Structure formats: structure tokens, C-alpha cells
Amino acid sequence: MSPFSTAFRELRIFCELRQADFAAKLGYEQSYISAIELGTKGPPSVEFIERLTERLQLDEHWTRRLLSALDESQRKITLPSESSDEMYKMFNELRRQIDALHPAQVELIQMALQMPTMLSTAPPKSARVPRRTFEPDSSVSE
Known part of the structure; x- marks a missing residue:
């Protein structure tokens, strides 16, 4: 499962809806909702999150959480052409x-x-450990 799959499933449970009811409320097929929850479907688009936010009237916390999970769930990355x-x-x-x-x-x-x-x-740490100096006890005589 991906971070988005986890957050998406937690949202559905938070809304106290079964997958079929959740899908109907969002205007999607239940199989699509299931695939997102299982992580077999790649992360959806930002527009999907906007639709969720609107249809479920999500607060800012849920919207931010879903957007963050969406970013963490990206499967494809592009290496800049000027890379070494x-x-x-x-x-x-x-x-x-x-x-x-x-x-x-x-x-x-x-x-x-x-x-x-x-x-x-992090504050810079000194690479040197200060040495302890040995000072003979003046009260001890040889």
C-alpha cells in the first residue's frame, strides 16, 4: 500500500462509509475506490483530491493530509537531463x-x-575532544 492508499482508506472509515457508498458519493465505481485503497491503482490526480474535498466538504486538515500522501505516493520520478x-x-x-x-x-x-x-x-561540533590535563596533587610528597 502507498501513503495515499492508507490515508484514503482512513478517510473513508472516518466518514463511516462502505466502499460502495463512498464511490457513489464521489461519482466513481466501487472497483476504482477499492483499487486506490489496495494501491493497485497509481495515485490519482490533484483534481481527484479537489473533487474529494468538494463532495465530502473536507476540512483543511484532511485536504493537506491527502495532498501530502499524494506527493509521497508518486511512483515515477524524472532525472534532470543535466544530471552527471x-x-x-x-x-x-x-x-x-x-x-x-x-x-x-x-x-x-x-x-x-x-x-x-x-x-x-545542526550546530557545528568540534572535531577535537579537549584533553584533560594531569595536575599532580601537591599534597602528595615523593
Whole structure:
């Protein structure tokens, strides 16, 4: 399931409607609603969200949540044509392995993608650890 599928299903449950009733209220077939909830259908358009918002009279919270989930659920990405050879190679290696990534690999990739944000907001840390100096106890005699 995609983030949109999850949010969409939660909206239907929040509205206390069965799929068939939800579909009728929105003007779609029940099979289409089911496919969206299962994630077998790609994420719909922004116009679909606008229709949902209008027909269900959704508040700003639900509209923002659905739009955010829609963005997070995109299946296709486009590599800018001016990308470097290294970027093309990395992009295609990810494309080839995407279905076999271990959860630890996904977590590492997510961490790497968050680095610019973390680096720009984190205060600089000193690379050196201050040394403790040893001062002999003057009360001890040799």
C-alpha cells in the first residue's frame, strides 16, 4: 500500500462509509475506490483530491493530509537531463534494486537524503575532544 492508499482508506472509515457508498458519493465505481485503497491503482490526480474535498466538504486538515500522501505516493520520478554520469548510474542502480532492498538499506538511504537538512540545522561540533590535563596533587610528597 502507498501513503495515499492508507490515508484514503482512513478517510473513508472516518466518514463511516462502505466502499460502495463512498464511490457513489464521489461519482466513481466501487472497483476504482477499492483499487486506490489496495494501491493497485497509481495515485490519482490533484483534481481527484479537489473533487474529494468538494463532495465530502473536507476540512483543511484532511485536504493537506491527502495532498501530502499524494506527493509521497508518486511512483515515477524524472532525472534532470543535466544530471552527471554518476547521478545516472546511481539512479539506475537504485531502479534495478528497488524491489530487493533490505529495510536497513532503505533506512540508510533515507538518512543520506536527510543529511542536507541535518547539516544545515545542526550546530557545528568540534572535531577535537579537549584533553584533560594531569595536575599532580601537591599534597602528595615523593
